[in-house]
Amino acid sequence: MKIKEVSTKFDIPADTLRYWEREGAIPPVSRDDAGYRDYDDEDLDWIVFAKCMREAGVSIEYLIEYITLFKQGDVTLQARKDLLREQLGTIAQRLHEIQHTYDLIADKVDNYEKRVEGYHGKLSR
Amino acid sequence: MKIKEVSTKFDIPADTLRYWEREGAIPPVSRDDAGYRDYDDEDLDWIVFAKCMREAGVSIEYLIEYITLFKQGDVTLQARKDLLREQLGTIAQRLHEIQHTYDLIADKVDNYEKRVEGYHGKLSR
DNA sequence: ATAAACCTTGGAGTCGACTCCAAGGCAAGC
DNA sequence: GCTTGCCTTGGAGTCGACTCCAAGGTTTAT
Known part of the structure; x- marks a missing residue:
């Protein structure tokens, strides 16, 4: 699933999706041969998680902390x-x-x- | 009631109280002879209202709109x-x-x- | 009557979270 | 093979909501 589809599906600007990834608020997203983001189910789960958390007012910083732990x-x-x-x-x-x-x-x-x-x-x- | 008391009582920084007033998110506060803010009960009610609204995620702009109507x-x-x-x-x-x-x-x-x-x-x- | 602790305004600075380029690569249809 | 439309990155810009001075006035306690 390419970034624009994800953006439309979850109503989150593509720029924001990239921003979240850059900051580490979600783990790195899978890529295709061209280096394009190609979200798989797991990636999408993380998007959902981040979206929920952000809506509930949880800061990006907290998400980063969580992901940092997760990676360990x-x-x-x-x-x-x-x-x-x-x-x-x-x-x-x-x-x-x-x-x-x-x-x-x-x-x-x-x-x-x-x-x-x-x-x-x-x-x- | 002076600004510091209000600040302590409602746990809102004095700077924020002044900011809300400057922006028009609350109506102008009563003043004493020295020109110091001297919040009366009505002023306090507005503070409570603004605080609740802000906590619920209502923007300053909305509050301004409401106050603008109120004044009319x-x-x-x-x-x-x-x-x-x-x-x-x-x-x-x-x-x-x-x-x-x-x-x-x-x-x-x-x-x-x-x-x-x-x-x-x-x-x- | 002087210091400490308030208060005032106007304006500048900060911070989090986006949001928007610019410059360039890839892909599908004509 | 060229146009259209998507994608990439890095970096700059914006926006809302504070937050923090500086310069100066007032009040209170000693």
Whole structure:
């Protein structure tokens, strides 16, 4: 799968895919004879992983750290687990914050609902 | 309440509080005789609102838009409601993305849990 | 009345994460 | 074999959101 297809499929700019790889936020991608990126299933899994993490607000730096450990093999299993667990905590917290904001705004919208009605009532009288 | 107290109370750098105000992401803050910011309850409410929104990933630009409408009074009630509702949608989406990532990582951690056990088992044999 | 600890503004600097070239190689259709 | 369209790299540029001065005013404690 060439870079443009991947870009379209996951809705991530090709430049960003290259950037992630350059930085080491995903492992090096397979290449064809011409030196073109040719993503296999494993590469795609990493893209999905990186995309999810980025959406959840995990920094590139964290991803790099994770990949660095990954490249060192099974010796780093524990370390990777710890890293992920730490992220899990951060994400849980973020989740609660956003949940909280969601409730707050939902409430505000409700209030506006009423006020807008009242306002129109006044105008039409 | 002076800026440093507010900064400590809400754990937001004073520079950021000034920045938000400069940009118009919150309305102008009350001042004392010396020209020092002296946050009243209403000002604090705006800080809380801005903080929540920022944590939920809402851009400064959106906040400015909201404040701009707010300053124009009741004529913009409907517009403000629409704006908030739009944000609500975006935040809901973000919430689901993060939830999804949370589940994914929780799963991954579980797997690591097992693999780490196996790894240790091998070593001690 | 002087030092320490606040505060002000305007403007410059930083940082993370892209995003956009330029210069050149490869590939498919006409 | 030439055009069109994709691909490569390295490096520069952008953008949002802070973050950090410098120069100067105020307040408080000693």
